[in-house]
Amino acid sequence: MIRRLGYAALLAAMAAPLLLPTDAQAQRRQQMPSREELGQQAPAVQQQQEKTFPLGASWSAVMLNGKPIADRRATLQVDANLRGTGFGGCNTFSASAYPLRQQGFAVGPLALTKRNCDKGQAEFERAYLTALRGTRNWDLVDGKLVLKGAAGELRFDRGF
Structure with missing residues (x-):
């Protein structure tokens, strides 16, 4: 001891x-004098309000990787059960879709219908679903939903 x-x-x-x-x-x-001694006030800490992902809203894709989508149709909706569903241009799809903290976003493996499509539709759908699956962040900018990831960027307008 x-x-x-x-x-x-x-x-x-x-x-x-x-x-x-x-x-x-x-x-x-x-x-070193304090801020009060110098007659300055400490700057107020501004915390950004965390945005809330719009669950239940329907969205129509309007841009894919900076290019307008004019002749194709693609949609997305994420429900309260965090299930993403939509139309990819030829097939319907569903997947787990998780809005995360700090505007992160994760999309699980996709389940697709197996319709036959023409080559243009199939290529568009592949690019759209690849960008959607690779999404890492989301934002609402001027009423548009923006999804960004390593595979590209998608912009959506509210659908009906």
């Missing part, structure tokens, strides 16, 4: 100088 107390006392004696400020540190603290 005495030996343990001896080690504890030795460690405390060795650590004490490390915890105390040096003369130079103490002088710097004394030399």
